[in-house]
Amino acid sequence: MKQKILVACSLLSVVALFFIGKRSGEELSFQQCEFEQIVETPVHFFITQSTRVEKLEKHIDYSNLILANSCVPMKRTLASVSYVDANAFADLDDIGKLHRKLVSLEEGKIQSLQQLGSYYVLVLENEHPFVQSGWSGRAHGNFSQSFVLLAANAEEHILEHELGHLAWAWHNDEPIHWLKGQLLPEFHQYIKPYARGALCQDAGTVMTYAEKVLPIYSSPEIDYFGTACGDEETADNARLMREFAQSLM
Ligand SMILES: [Zn+2]
DSSP, X not given: OHHHHHHHHHHHHHHXXXXXXXXXXXXXXXXXXXXXXXXEEEEEEEEOTTSOHHHHHHHHHHHHHHHHHTTOOEEEEEEEEEEOOGGGGTTOOSHHHHHHHHHHHSHHHHGGGOSTTOEEEEEEOTTSHHHHTTOSEEOOTTTOSSEEEEETTOOTTHHHHHHHHHTTOBOSXXXXXXXXXXXXXXXXXXXXXXXXXXXXXXXXXXXSOOSSBOSXXXXXXXXXXXXXXXXXXXXXXXXXXXXXXXXHO
């Protein structure tokens, strides 16, 4: 009986979704874009034995979906996977210390990766104190414009969220004076007033903490159920990412 009720409820919800979909048109509608050139940005991963490579591939694929949806001529590639000893990082709980440790252990590999548009990601196990304290990813331009920390259990959009930060894309709700306080003075020139995420209806773009994250950067050219998910003046991270891609060509 319970099963029958469950089936009936699921059918009803499918019908309801169908009608909502019908009324509002497509969930997401995009601008058309054509590129003459697409720049590739290699992502190198440093992982422990318990992380699966397929999980990394999913992150990369999702990043590329976000970039394509946002009309950004850029493609992430999974450039390499190296294994590190989890014990070497076990007691370190802030991004600066974790970064220094990785650089000291992998100096030979990392030196050549510290350039604009090239990235290296340290993937921390779920038991690591950094992950246990609630973080699923972290990047900070003050330390490096190439380094990302990622939790092994992070949701698929987290990698692109952190890579967005490294191109100077910001959340939807942080005032410019706050950002200036976070960044060294030499990086203040990269703070653009339009480089913010956007909330739209019940969802948000990749640079927000919305419960439902859409696979897009904010853009006045992308509609979510008929409403623009961005603003030319205040929320156009897609423009910022296009400009960033252009700077790498
Ligand atoms: Zn963030």
